[in-house]
Amino acid sequence: MIKTQKTAYRCPMTLTNKAKDKMRELGLDERSFFLLEQSFHIYIEKYPQSGDGLVSAALFLDLERNEKLAAKFNMFVIVLHCLVKPDRLVVTNVTTRPAHIPAASNWRVPASFRFDLNSQSSGPLPYELLNLIHNMPVAQESSMYVKKRIASWEGYLKIQEQTADIPDITTRYSGLIFNDDFSRVKITGCRLNEKEWKSLKDMSVKLKGVDKDIGKVLKANRSASTVEVELPAYMEDQARRGQLDAQPREVVFSNFATLSQVKRLRQGFKQLENGLAANPELERLLFENKPPVKEIKKQARLQFHNQLNEFQKAAVTGAMSAEDLYVIQGPPGTGKTTVISEICLQNARAGLWTLVASQSNLAVDNALGRLLANKDIRILRVGRTESIEEEGKKFIEENVGQYWKDHTLKEVSSQFETRKQRETEIETEWSDNEREHDRLQQELVRVEAKLEAKKKAQEQSSEIQSIINKLEKDIHDAQQERDTAQQLLQKYAQSLRLLSDTIEKDESFLAEAADDKTIQNEWEANQQEIERLKASAVIQELEDEILELKQRIEQTSSAELEKWKEAVTQQEALIERTTAAKKLDSLKWLILEQNLTRTLQVQSQIEKLNHLRERSSQLEKLKTYNEKLNPAISYLEQLLADQYEQLREQLKTTPPVSTTAVEIDQILDKLRSELKAKSKIQPERLVAFLKGLYGRRNYIWRKAEQLKLNDTEKKMAQDALQHLKKELIVQLNPVLEDRKLMFQKYQKEVAEHGSRLSFLQSKQKQLMESADLIPNAIELLHEKETKGLELQKMKEQLEEAQMRVERNRQKQDQEAQQLEEAEQKEGQIEDRLLELSKMLREKQAELVPLNEIIATEPEQEHEEVLKKLASVSFTRESLKQEKEKLPLFQSVQGMWQSMLAEANDHDLNEIRKLYVKHANVIGTTCVASARKDFMDSYPVFDVVIIDEVSKATPPELLLPMLKGKKVILVGDHHQLPPLLGDDTLEETLQAMAEESEDFEGKAELKKLLNESLFERLFKNLPQTNKMMLAIQYRMHENIMETIAPFYRQENEQLQCGLTDSDRDRDHKLSSPHIKRNHHLLWMDMPNEPGFFEERMKGGKSLYNPAELKTMAELLKELDEATAEAKQAGRMEADEKKSIGVISFYGEQVKRIDRMLQQELRLPNLTIRTGTVDRFQGMEMDVILLSMVRNHDNKQDDIGFAKDYRRLNVALSRARELLVMVGSTKMFTERSKNRGAREMYTHVLESAKKQDGLRPLEEVPVHG
Secondary structure, three states, rough: OOOOOOOOOOEEEEEHHHHHHHHHEEEEEOOHHOOOOOOOEEEEOOOOOEEEEEEEEEEEEEEOOOOHHHHOOOOEEEEEEEEEEOOEEEEEEEEEEOOOOOOOOOOOOEEEEEEEEOOOOOOOOHHHHHHHHHHHHHHHHHHHHHHHHHHHHHHHHHHHHHHHHHHHHHHHEEEEOOOOOEEEEEEOOOOOOHHHHHHHOOOOEEEEOOOOOOEEEEEEHHHHEEEEEEEHHHHHHHHHHOOOOOOOEEEEEEOOHHHHHHHHHHHHHHHHHHHHHHHOOOHHHHHHOOOOOOOOOOOOOOOOOOOOOOOHHHHHHHHOOOOOEEEOOOOOOHHHHHHHHHHHHHHOOOOOOOEEOOOOHHHHHHHOOOOOOOOOOOOOEOOHHHHHHHHOOOOOOHHHHHHHHHHHHHHHHHHHHHHOOOHHHHHHHHHHHHHHHHHHHHHHHHHHHHHHHHHHHHHHHHHHHHHHHHHHHHHHHHHHHHHHHHHHHHHHHHHHHHHHHHHHHHHHHHHHHHHHHHHHHHHHHHHHHHHHHOOOOOOOHHOOOOOOHHHHHHHHEEEEEEEEHHHHHHHHHHHHHHHOOOOHHHHHHHHHHHOOOOOOOHHHHHHHHOOOOOHHHHHHHHHHHHEEEEEEEEHHHHHHHHHHHHHHHHOOOOOOOOOOOOHHHHHHHHHHHHHHOOOOOHHHHHHHHHHHHHHHHHHHHHHHHHOOOOOOHHHHHHHHHHHHHHHHHHHHHHHHHHHHHHHHHHHHHHHHHHHHHHHHHHHHHHHHHHHOOOHHHHHHHHHHHHHHHHHHHHHHHHHHHHHHHHHHHHHHHHHHHHHHHHHHHHHHHHHHHHHHHHHHHHHHHHHHHHHHHHHHOOHHHHHHHHHHHHHHHHHHHHHHHHHHHHHHHHHHHHHHHHHHHOOOOHHHHHHHHHHOOOOEEEEOOOOOHHHHHHHHHOOOEEEEEEEEEHHHHHHHHHHHOOOEHHHHEEEEEOOOOEEEEOOOOHHHHHHHHHOOOOOHHHHHHHHHHHHHHHHHHHHHHHHEEEEEEEEEEEOHHHHHHHHHHHHHOOOOOOEOOOOOHHOOOOOOOOOOOOOOOOOOOEEEOOHHHHHEEOOOOOOOOEEEEHHHHHHHHHHHHHHHHHHHHHHHHOOOOOOEEEEEEEOOOOOHHHHHHHHHOOHHOOOOOOEEEHHHHHHHOEEEEEEEEEOOOOOOOOOOOOOHHHHHHHHHHHHHEEEEEEEEEHHHHHHHHOOHHHHHHHHHHHHHHHHHHHHHHHHHHHHOOOO
């Protein structure tokens, strides 16, 4: 929400030269222009940030609030394009927009600016303004977001554009042929080419000489040169009067209306893209997976005006409480229109402006027609008069004056006549009122006496009750005392019994036990024996320990000590060997021998030494080959002694020649071979050999110089060897330490054992001198100790028993005395309880008559008398005032009656103007809401209610939604999606697939076949913003049972609101196949060739001849049954039974129409035909459904009939009786779709339960 700005922002501003030039081009003077207003009301639009990071914005100067600006420049809106800098605004360009395009939008923020062109002396831009612009959304990004999301709806418009972009077709015709009821006309003798014949479907038709379109093309027959047109109701009268057959006989077929509609739908897209929706969050509500609805803060508390059920009340309350979006799902017959009318009435009472829109005129007029005649509601129906149904015509602008006058005159006249009789009635009521007043006064005296008596009784009762309460308390206390005394008596008696038992038991024990002296003597003798055995046991334990110690000394032998001593010596030698090692190989062998770990440091030193050793090895090899080359070179120099001086300088500069050991050996071998040969070798050859050997020796010298170790590298080798030794010694030392520890451990253990053995042997010798060694002393000691304990226990038990007997005898005497005292106290308490109980009974008896008086309720009687007296007094005052005002009322009403009765055209026109000005419920179709005149008159509504949402395409729904601050959607996603022209969405997609494989909108349309906009919103909105109406009143409960599963997935399941379905939905018909108790029948066609479907020639639609025949028989039967019901008095003589004949396929419907027109005469029936898709929203007493599909083609299926939504619509059109004609086997067994099989099986089972299944062989041919 945008906060209202209290003061204008002061804005330092400069203009670039380009901006100044633009102002001059527009005839604006820079200085005087910005002084026109003290502060300018503007709308800010933020631009995307430029590459240099500067923020830019456009300032739209509002013509509505800048009055002086509007007075001077009212043809266009001036826009200032600015860079926003911290210290000022820099105007870079000045442009204009047409005045009719709104300056305000959801992407722009309103503000007030005081422009200051003297920017040098001004301070920076206000922080609040900079913050406001910083936090604004970029308009272009918001628009692109909407454009991207709304692109998914393009498919709808492209379909309409494909068929609409056809130029008008004009042709001569020969005549007009009307059907019986003038609802259709056949134009004969049309002269069109092949392309024009194919383009005619759904085009509007205009005859030369007739001022309006006469209808739309139903079908074109090229071979017969005829075009059949469906006439709207307003054309039927002209057709009957012969006003359509004018000269010249020329007809124009046009798509102007369709093109105009597409243009309006595209305009809706543009408005949403430009942020012109009344609700700034509309695009997010429509497109986000979780619509961001505002939280409902408080539930509305309403007084309902219609009779509503609990679900309807909840829906109305939810819709009134929601702030932005509310969705109502209305299954068939659940009273959606009643809910809409209640919401309109509640809105009117709340002072809100409501738009009621729908895809069709019928739905709009149906909703408006249900609105109660109420002074708060002023309905206005907007649209083409000829398209508006009868229910809505009284609300069109030209009729509202007359409608209001007639309705008001009727009300005033009724009240005027009523008041004429009122004077006499007032006198009679006055006399009755006086008599009633006197009677009530007497009654009042009697009741007040009863009140006084009750008051005295209550006072006496209160006093007595106080005494009773005290007595009850005393009795309660005495009873508690008695209970306590009885408990004490029981306690003393039980204690005395226990004491007697204990004394008797102890005395018996004392009599049988030995005396104290005997036990003492035996105990002392036993103790002496224990002492002797203890001394012997100690000697025996010492002997065992000495033996064990000797064994342990033997086990720890000198051999073990020698072993660990040798191990220490070996490890020390190993460390000395490591320290003394001079070569790497010795250390490597040591690592392998001792399995030492090659740590990172060890490996590093080895690699370093290996590298240096490798260099030394290579150097030795080079020395060997140098020694091989030197003799060869000397020998050659001797052979070339004559030439050597000349060659010396050349040889000195011979460059090194890279070589290998193998190559040197080969050259030397070759030289030897050639020298040993018998033929003399040429000097040139010897020179070549010499130069080659020089080059290779130079290479060896250079390589040797490179490999020769310098002092640093030698030192490095020595250090590496020392480091490697240290690392290895570090690993060897822990082993040495462990072995030393083991040696020391054994040394210490041997010494300790020897010392302990000497000590034990010495102690044993001392004990043997003073004590005897008794065999088995330890076992004997245990026996004597056990006996000593037993003797000690016997002595203690004897002493305890003697003391206990003495103590218990004293206690027995004390408790006997206490028992006697307790018995005396209990007797006293019992006497007191008897006295208190007697007093209580006396007082309770006094209370009985008083309670009888108190139990009476004179207060209620008194209150009722006072209420009646007040009512009588109020009635008397009302009668008095009415009597006084009656002449005035009659005078005023008489005057109004006269004025309304004599109202002329001028008066009606004035009434019309006032009514239109103050209309608060506007009704129109979705597309008509985008007409320019409607948009100018009604730009925004507080609430927009859209009915039959499921039948409208998203682009159609968008048009009214753009106008609503709050939007209420009413529909049912379990019914069919919208038709595109006269075709279903499936048929349209099938046709498009054949015409164009790459149609862009096809994927989105397929998606919408599975989930509509309404369904997505209903699933994703929170519970507070949606409601399903779950009680239906249309159909008999047996018919409702067939569609109930479609609504079991919702929070509530469908219920029947009819109190007695059999009575309320009695079709009153009785025939060979249809009885009064039948409401659901399935005429089962065999799945055999004689009953199979057929395809129309040159087309795609299907029909079923066998079902057509059965439908004809059923219609004849229903006509005769209706006639019989009239004769029996069950139906009125002029009453007709309304029958709907429907099918899943258009070709079947056409053949049914032809049959009705050419073959059948059914005077007792009113029949309407159509495809299931076309029948959505309609209801009839009886529905006959021809299901068509029946074949044995394994590659084929049941086509459109597998869509549960289509079946739902088909089953829910009937109020009283539904008859299905089709093959049960085809739909419940042969369908490939499991879901389809299950839903048709449910319908079949429902029919069977009601004895409604009729195999064809049971259907006799109608005579």
